[in-house]
Amino acid sequence: MNTYPLTEGWSLEAAGGQPAIDLPAGLPAEVPGSVHTDLLRAGLIPDPYLDANEAKLSWMHHMDWRYQSVLQLDPADAGERVDLVFEGIDTIGTVALEGQELGRTANMHRSYRFDVREYADGKPRRLAVTLASATAYAQAQRERLGDRPSAYHPVPFNFIRKMACSFGWDWGPDLRTAGLYKPVLVHRWKVARLAQVRPLVTVDAAGTGQIEVQVDVQRSGLQEPGELELAASILGASATVRIPAHSSQATLSLAVPQAPLWWPAGYGAQPLHELQVALGEPEGTQPLDHWARRVGFRTIELDTSEDEHGTAFLLKVNGQPVFIKGANWIPDDHLLTRITRERIERRLDQALGANLNLLRVWGGGIYESEDFYTACSERGLLVWQDFLLACAAYPEEEPFTQELAAEARENVVRLMPHPSLAIWNGGNENVWGHEDWEWKQALDGRSWGGYFAHEMLREIVAELDPTRPYCDNSPYTPHRAASELHPNHPDHGTHHQWEVWNRIDYLQYRSDIPRFCSEFGFQGPPTWRTLGDWVHNSDGGPLAQSPDPSRDPVFLVHQKADDGNAKLERGLAAHLGVPADFEHWHWATQLNQARAVRYAIEHYRSWWPRTAGAIVWQLNDCWPVTSWAAVDSEERPKPLWHALRLANAPRMLSFGERDGQLHLSLVNDHAEPWASTLSLSLQGFDGKPRHSVEQRVLVPARSVQSVSIDPALCAPGQVGSEVLVATVGQEHAVHLFAPDVELSLDPAPLRGVVRELADGYEVRVSALSLALDATLLVDRVHPEASVEQGLASLPAGAEASFVVRCPPLADPQQLLSPSVLRTANDLRAVELSHRSALAGATQR
Missing domain, CATH: 2.60.40.10 (Immunoglobulins)
Structure with a gap:
């Protein structure tokens, strides 16, 4: 048996359509690769991620392309089979050898194998793969079968077996790629x-x-x-x-x-x-x-039993119930062939660093590479795997049913050896959309994919991989057929919480106690360095010099969410205020994103085991964009990443209400009990104590203990200048009695010193007054800088140490500059200054 890749001698040419550029004949092409990466390498198109270039490449949506090479097969031995194998073609392809058609492809998510033994005679032949426009194919299928609703109608992503987000999403560009994006191989066997x-x-x-x-x-x-x-x-x-x-x-x-x-x-x-x-x-x-x-040897069970609270959704590994601390995962680069094993490993290490234990491979992307699942298994990151159906009604007519069945069968078999793979899921928001998004009238009886979710995919998993559970969709209520419950009911199965972000304040996260929240999230812009490198204002200058950068046309190309910036500002107003200055606006929106998600996760964890998991939307980005991601496309963690690290910590304290009274939840996700002393102190922002109590606490392993708060600690004399501080060992939490916009925060609460280390610097700060959410925005001092800790809220007299990893800096004191060492206090000072200026202007 002999297998070898066909990587050399490939060229690319236009095969149909009207190119907007002059294409040379026989442009060198890389395989694996894509048309976009080949044209980028040749300098023929601008980078689609830069500024507003995405729209300049829309002509590529309507092009046909042809990859060509020379295939010369040595003569076959007696009894030898020779196969030509395409591990992944994007997407609508015709494969021909010396003008003789070998076959056609219509599915990006599966492989193809062609018997070419008759051509194994030592003669060179032209191998050609012609790729038709995915847009034209999908539109033709829609015309043939009748329209189907989707979240991004009329974009026809649901009429082709191709990465749905290739057509754009509310966090991703619309590039509609084409190419031989996985290896092409010759396989000789007997x-x-x-x-x-x-x-x-x-x-x-x-x-x-x-x-x-x-x-x-x-x-x-x-x-x-x-x-x-x-x-x-x-x-x-x-x-x-x-x-x-x-x-x-x-x-x-x-x-x-x-x-x-x-x-x-x-x-x-x-x-x-x-x-x-x-x-x-x-x-x-x-x-x-x-x-x-x-x-790896382990068992996976999914408990969906009925109880007094509704329907559970509890994952057990080796019989041990596990609270799922997860994040949704999208393709890490829209141009898939640029994703390397090293990049994946860095991203998964960031997931571990945020104390996550599961990634959900979302249904609008791809079945990830072997590198991804292998790295997850090595790190103990569970994988929730969607089948690739997302946010749309999908036709069940042929060829779609047989194509989806073929891709599902191939990928179930490919992925099932990985112990990290924990659950199969029949798609994202398709059942919810059918029930709740006015699809039924639009469908008028046409198929929509219910057969896929409720029958076909379930049967494929049961046949091929019965060791793992299957869920019909996310969100979904198990046993719904018998109970007729809403598919997104928070008390039953999985739940998506998108009212927060879209319509209501993030404090409303705590109005529900979901059994398992598999999607929720809040937006924020990428890091300052990433934004500065990739997004400039409409005249080409630095974005920060625009009069109103957040509304600049180029900035809005990198904000795909409907009414996104207005939602950001509505979310800010009641908490941090809305700064007029862009630099402060940027920090405020990032901080508000982090606070909102942390607020939700702390609530969800406090209700374990009733709530058995929280999967935030999302871990990563595929290009430079304002989005829900914790790590931006340049691999830089946003403040949200620090929020995930804190909220998902093995031991964690959080304040919340139970039965109208303030409680403290002590969350212990260790295998050992947590025995310590709880200290509660009502104090002024200056650190002067008002009232304090101590008590011994013992939190059993893998459990949560709720402690009611002495009423005397909940009655501040000055609501705007007092704080309740809880401390258990190294863990602490603060509770404020009013939002930031009503607090009398010291605008400069920290003093700091910088000490040089072998591979960076230690920044030690001490709080002269209450300092909220102290964070170092280290990308502002060096593009490679990183820091493990952020969002440290320090009562007066407390200290914190931040270790910054980066090359030597010309001026290490930059790490203490106002643009790098940030707190929420800064924003309160900015708002007060803004109010004062407005008042002065009114008086004049």
Whole structure:
């Protein structure tokens, strides 16, 4: 058996449409690659991520393209099969060899294999892949089948099996890519090959790891089929089985006593062990084919039982209930071939750094690469995997049903060896949209994808990967058919909370106690450095020099949300005020994003186990944009990332109301009890105590304890200048009795010193008065700078240390400058100054 990639000698040309540029003949192309990256490399198009260039490339939506190379296949040996394999074509392709059509493709999310043995004669032949306009194809399918509603109607992303967000989203550009975005291979083999290997990995009650290896074999068809032998081994356990001459399937079982368990992050180690499977002939000395993957021994269960609060949605790993601290994941670059393993690993390390234990691969993107799932398994990051259906009604007519079934079957089998993969989900907001977004009248009886969510995908998972749970959609109420409950009911199953952000104040996050919140979020702009590098005002100058940058036409190209900036400002007004100066506006919107999400997560965690998980929208960005992401497209954490780190900490304190009274929740997500002393102090912003109490607390492992607050601590003499501080060991929380806009905050509450370290600097600050949300915006001093800690609220007299990793700075004191060391106090001072200026202007 021999496999080799076809990476050399490819060229690209226009095959139809009206290009807006002069295209040279035979433009060199990279495979894997895309048309956009090839044209960018040649300097023929501007960077679509820069300023307003996205719209300048809309002509590419209507183009056909052709990739060409020369394929010269050495003569085939007797009995040798030769296949041409395309692991991923984006999207509507015709594959031809010397003008002879080999086949057609219509699905970005699956691979294609063509038998080319008859061409294996040593002669060079022209290999051509012609890619038709995805836009034209999708529009033609819509005209053929009748329209279907979607969140971004009339964009026809639901009429083609292509990455939905390729057509744009409320955080992403509309580029509608095309290309050979995964490897192209020649595969030469004899007799038989392993077409599918499905390892079903479980652990029984005695702790024995059980692996059932199910195999589908493809025979070459070039000789009389004979008996085959299948062997598998792992951790010293092995088994073999004979496959009869006319059979193409086999199953064997392995048992590993006292198997080392794989655990999610925060719950234990992540041991991975190589499972090897070999296919051979009974008397053969060399295997015909070999398959190897690292697997982990663990069990996954989803509890959707009914209880006094509604319908649970509780994930258990190895029988241990796990509170899911998650984030939604989108493709990390809109131009997919630029995503490297190293980039993925950096992003997943940032997820771990934010104390996350799960990523949800959202249904409008892609089935991620092997690198992604492998890195998740190595780190203990669970994966919630959507099937790729999002925010739309999808036609069930052919070819869509067979295409979706083919991609689902291929990707279930491809991904199931990874222990990180925890749950399959039938799509994003499709069932909710059908029930709640006035789709039924628009559909007028036409198909919409209900069969996919409720039947077909469930059956595929049950057949191929019964070790993992399946959920029909997100949001979705389990057992809904029997109960007729709303699919987004917070008391039943999964819930998406988008009233906050779209319509109501973030304090309303606490009006519900959802069983599992699988989407919620709040927007904020990217870091200052990213914004400055990629977004300039409409005359080309620095954005900050625009009279009103947040409303500049170029800035709005990088704000895709409907009414996005107005929502940002409405969200600010009641809490931090709306600064007129852009630099302060930028900090205020980032801080408000962080506070809103932290407020929600602390609430959700305080109700464990009634609330069993929170998956924030979203971890990452695919281009420079104002969005819900915690990490921007240049890999720089926003203040939201620090909020996630704090809110998801293994031990955490948070204030909230229970039955109309102030309570303190002590959240212990450690395997050991939390025994300590709780100190509660009502004090002035200057640190002078008003009233204090102490008590011993004992919080059992993996649990939450709620402590009622002494009424004397909830009765400040000066609402605008007193704070309640809770401390347990190294953890603390502050409770304010009014929003920032009503507080008498010291505008300069911190004093700091900078000390040089081997790989950066330590910035130590002390609070002269209450300092809220102290954060270092380190990208402003160096593009490579990072800091692990942020959003530190310090009572008077408290200290905090920030370790900054960066190359040497010419002036380290920059780290203490007002544009770098920020607090919420700054914004209160800005607002008071603004009010004073307005009052003075009125008097004049």
